[in-house]
Structures are given as structure tokens and as C-alpha cells.
Amino acid sequence: xxxxxxxxxxxxxxxxxxxxxxxxxxxxPHDPFKAIVGPRPIGWISSRSLAxxxxxxxxxxxxxxxSNPPIxxxxxxxxxxxxxxxxxxxxxxxxxxxxxxxxxxxxxxxTVPPEVDEFDLAGLRPTEGLVTKAPLVAEAPVSFxxxxxxxxxxxxxxxxxxxxxxxxxxxxxxxxxxxxxVDGLYDTAAAAPILRGGGPGDYxxxxxxxxxxxxxxxxxx
Ligand SMILES: Cc1cc2nc3c(=O)[nH]c(=O)nc-3n(C[C@H](O)[C@H](O)[C@H](O)COP(=O)(O)O)c2cc1C
Numbered sequence: 534x535x536x537x538x539x540x541x542x543x544x545x546x547x548x549x550x551x552x553x554x555x556x557x558x559x560x561x562p563h564d565p566f567k568a569i570v571g572p573r574p575i576g577w578i579s580s581r582s583l584a585x586x587x588x589x590x591x592x593x594x595x596x597x598x599x600s601n602p603p604i605x606x607x608x609x610x611x612x613x614x615x616x617x618x619x620x621x622x623x624x625x626x627x628x629x630x631x632x633x634x635x636x637x638x639x640x641x642x643x644t645v646p647p648e649v650d651e652f653d654l655a656g657l658r659p660t661e662g663l664v665t666k667a668p669l670v671a672e673a674p675v676s677f678x679x680x681x682x683x684x685x686x687x688x689x690x691x692x693x694x695x696x697x698x699x700x701x702x703x704x705x706x707x708x709x710x711x712x713x714x715v716d717g718l719y720d721t722a723a724a725a726p727i728l729r730g731g732g733p734g735d736y737x738x739x740x741x742x743x744x745x746x747x748x749x750x751x752x753x754x
Contacts, residue, residue: 563732571730572737576607577638578700579626579659579668579676580618582647587659587668589641589651590615591630593729603704605679608687611696614647619681619700626662627677627704628670632725632738637672664706674713674724678706 540551540560553559576595580588592615595607605627609616619625630638640655652659652668659668662678669676679702687697713724722741730737 568731568735572728573730574726574728575630575638576605577628577630577641577670577673578607578615578619579628579652579670580615580624581622581666581668582614582618583621584648586648587650587652588614588618588647589628589655589657589668589670591638591642598701603677604682604701605677605704606699606701608697608699612698616684616698616700617647619702620684622666623681624662624665624667625679625681625700625702626665626667626669627679628673629675629724630727631674632727634670634672635727635736638727662706669708674710676708677704678708679703680705 540553543550543552559565573593574595574597576592578590578592582588590613592607592609596605598604598606615625637655637657641651641657643651643654645651645654650659652670658671660671660676662669665678665680667678669678682701682703685699685701687695687699689695709719710724713720715723722739722744726739728737728739729735
């Protein structure tokens with residue numbers, strides 16, 4: 534255990550768990566919060582600046598937030614180029630990061646000025662959206678076209694503003710490689726999505742071995 538550990542016993546007589554107040558810090562080499570809430574799907578977000586420069590960046594503080602309407606959201610630690618573009622154009626793309634695209638996804642996270650096109654940087658081809666002007670990753674088996682719903686400043690429980698921004702958008706168009714549709718059902722595992730979790734630099738794969746089937750309980754008559 535690291536020396537700076539500020540964990541204490543929970544003293545709940547039921548568990549042997551340790552506890553830390555977030556305000557005091559965890560004292561661990563890597564924030565356990567990021568490893569516990571995981572693996573997280575990756576929001577591989579494509580956008581275009583008003584000047585027309587394509588932008589691509591991964592955000593793992595990302596998820597689907599609602600199914601009808603289909604809404605996705607991601608948070609940006611600071612007002613990054615992605616957020617600036619989306620705030621101006623009010624549209625963006627989401628692209629599925631898969632095992633074969635892992636290296637390109639990582640390269641697209643480089644911190645570069647807004648005039649640098651991360652599609653070029655990562656050796657990817659941008660394709661055009663059909664209902665938005667956002668570029669999409671042609672190599673990705675799935676892309677969403679999204680329209681901005683809102684950009685929300687992340688606040689703490691006392692209402693104090695943080696430097697982070699939550700970008701929420703409605704999925705208005707879906708592109709799927711038909712190779713991943715089996716009898717009309719989208720095969721999540723076959724697309725081999727990658728997810729973020731664990732320690733620094735750790736990722737997880739999803740494949741058929743991770744799948745199990747369980748139906749919801751029947752509503753009592
Ligand atoms: C797998 C992965 C996940 C990331 N998740 C986030 C995230 O959730 N929030 C964030 O602000 N940055 C995240 N980053 C860093 C951004 O991708 C990086 O800052 C990028 O340069 C932002 O691009 P932009 O300035 O063009 O918007 C992540 C990077 C990687 C490789």
C-alpha cells in the first residue's frame with residue numbers, strides 16, 4: 534500500500550472495505566474512480582471547425598444517455614477544440630473505436646492546434662455525413678450523425694462550476710456496416726469495440742466470450 538494512503542476502515546460491521554472522502558484524495562497511484570466505472574465505451578467524436586478543418590478525438594467519459602430519442606453525451610476536461618467546433622456548428626459525429634482502429638484512435642488524441650486535422654494525423658479517411666456536415670471515420674464499422682442538444686457546464690454538488698463541459702447530442706443518423714448485422718440484429722461483439730478502464734493506458738476488448746443472456750423478470754400477474 535502506498536504511504537500516502539488515506540483509506541480508513543468503513544466501520545460498518547458488514548464489510549472489510551476501505552473508505553476515502555474524495556475531498557481528502559485517495560492517495561493511490563491512479564484514480565480508482567476511473568478504473569471502477571469501466572470499462573467505458575469510447576466516444577470517438579468527429580467535428581468540423583467553422584474554417585472547415587476536420588477534427589477527431591476520443592472521450593471515454595462518454596455514454597448513451599437515452600434511447601428514445603437516442604441521446605449520447607461526453608465530457609471534456611476543459612473547452613477543447615471538439616467542444617468549440619460543436620458549439621459553433623451544432624453538429625458532430627460519433628464513430629465506433631474497434632480493436633483494429635485502436636492505434637488510430639490513440640493517435641487522434643494528440644494535443645494539436647485547431648488547424649491540424651486529426652484524420653490526417655491518424656491516417657484515416659473522413660467521409661461525409663448525409664444529414665449533417667460533420668466528417669465521419671470511413672474505416673469505422675459504425676458512425677452516428679448527431680445534432681447538439683446542449684452543452685452543460687459540469688458543476689459540483691454545491692453548484693460551483695468546474696472546468697469541464699458535458700456535450701449532449703441527439704443521434705439523427707446511423708451508419709452501420711452490414712457485415713455486423715446478423716438476421717437484422719446488430720452483433721455488438723463481432724464489431725470488437727474497445728473500451729477504456731483499469732490503469733493508465735489500459736483498455737479492454739469485447740468479444741463473444743464476454744456475452745451472456747439474461748431476460749428481465751416477468752411482471753407478476
Ligand atoms: C482513450 C482516451 C479517452 C479520453 N477521454 C477523454 C475524456 O473523457 N475527456 C477529455 O477531456 N479528454 C479525453 N481524452 C483526451 C482527448 O482525446 C484529447 O485531449 C484530445 O486532444 C482532445 O482533442 P481536441 O482538442 O481536438 O478536442 C481521452 C484520450 C484517450 C486516448
